[in-house]
Amino acid sequence: MSTENLKLTQEWDKVFPQSDAVDHEKVAFHTRFGITLAADLYKPKDASGPLPALAVAGPFGAVKEQSSGLYAQTMAERGFVTIAFDPSFTGESGGTPRYMNSPDINIEDFQAAVDYLSVREDVDAERIGIIGICGWGGMALAAAAADPRIKATVSSTMYDLSRVAAKGYFDSADSAESRNQMRATVAAQRTADYRSGTYALAGGVVDPLPEDAPDFVKDYHAYYKTPRGYHPRSLNSNDGWAVIGGSSLMNATLLGCIEEIENAVMIVHGEAAHSYYMGKDAFARLQGDNKEFVSIAGATHTDLYDGGENGAIPWERIAEFLSANLG
Template identity: 50%
Template structure:
């Protein structure tokens, strides 16, 4: 597949799991690449399974892989995958995102898991992290094969791109953004390729940044979380990436996840907490909102002492049936 076969994750390899690189196609014919984690001594049991992706702009060697490995230690077949156009997955042009295609990526992962002989296709769940929390909820609303969904540090990417943080974007500012992207499309068409937008994170901090940018920097731009294939560590989205998010609300049908259960986990001090609280209000029962005391947004990326893996394990063992 032309993919890295070395262990290049941002976390140590567990002795309790087996791991292999896999690939599968989504409905649009894009080849996705994932890391499949299995309990080491599962002895050909038929396992419950989880599809895991996120954060937005991250790769499977970061948070999603850590989640997958940890859940495999706890008895699940867990697939962490790179979304279309990013990481080791296919799709051109690179470094773009789509609320539809990235939602489809989760369903493609369900396709793959359900075809494995060691997976019980009636016991498949999803975990979405950060921006792929919103995509996960959107996928489960439409994909009735998924029996339960959990999201951590959730972003609603369509909401934040179209309305700004805390819905602060004015109608005039939104119109200006759309004018700029509309004009950019002509430039991209003339040049035959999309122009990159601004870097996701700066090379250095100057002290003027808001707290959550500092938190992102301290994860993605330091040895803690830096990965050369991660856009958030080492690149930028294409300038027109927000285009389709601007008028395609991701969580329109969140109520249709019911009667399947939703677990929403957020840090008490996360700048993104309001996305989780609003999604929780919008969802139908059964649902649960878990607020982690003292935690900020990125704490739920990699801090094993903060991420509530016992809760995630209990939630999926109880609800995958």
């Protein structure tokens, strides 16, 4: 096992202000696939004794300097050791070619984060949880199903990426014909990429916005393309994923075993989010009395990235849930 020597930015370059209540440092750890992940570690100032810990990731196509870092820092203010990490092939993390994703590799990213936290002397290895945002909210549920070391999971404004890839939004393209058309498109792109020797990028959030853009696309633009959330390493803020990057999602069943999650799960979703149905449907499948669904009135999908204009993220409720279930 070895960890690549990554060149990590040391200055504060987040889209949110630095907290005076926590210490911050850059760390790195490796996955079982040999990829080294970069992370920001946040820890309460003057903390003593092993503490509960959280690994945070998301949204899908974002970097740790955006929403996941805000969640990690805010939870550190509330007594947790936290890391916000860049997934494989993105941000400051290792892995080539760049801007690819894979359900198996990305679930492993979460598990590798748990590996890293579990051997830190300042962490109680029996009290580790995870937070996933947007597409990584679905990855978090999949990781929780795979790894019982994850004692509590919070999934915020979640996407079921494999469902969207295979069926389209609101299951509007749920047919063999639609899927086969997409497979043909990806197959042709693979040939073109191999011929050119480069991987074409799909583009991040559309900019400038067309007049007929759906409201949720406008919400993405308002986060990723403005000073509110823009970051130069963010895929969504810039050139996006490789066109063929997520081709395996269509054939995956990301949430296939979530009924078997025995540990605690909280799903937080905005009632005005276009993705709300995904959170509700996932929660309906969970079993046990240690599961909780938190519905935020009036909140859109991206309001739960940073709170939006009205402070939509229920920080105290999330912290109480995690504290109660991490002992």
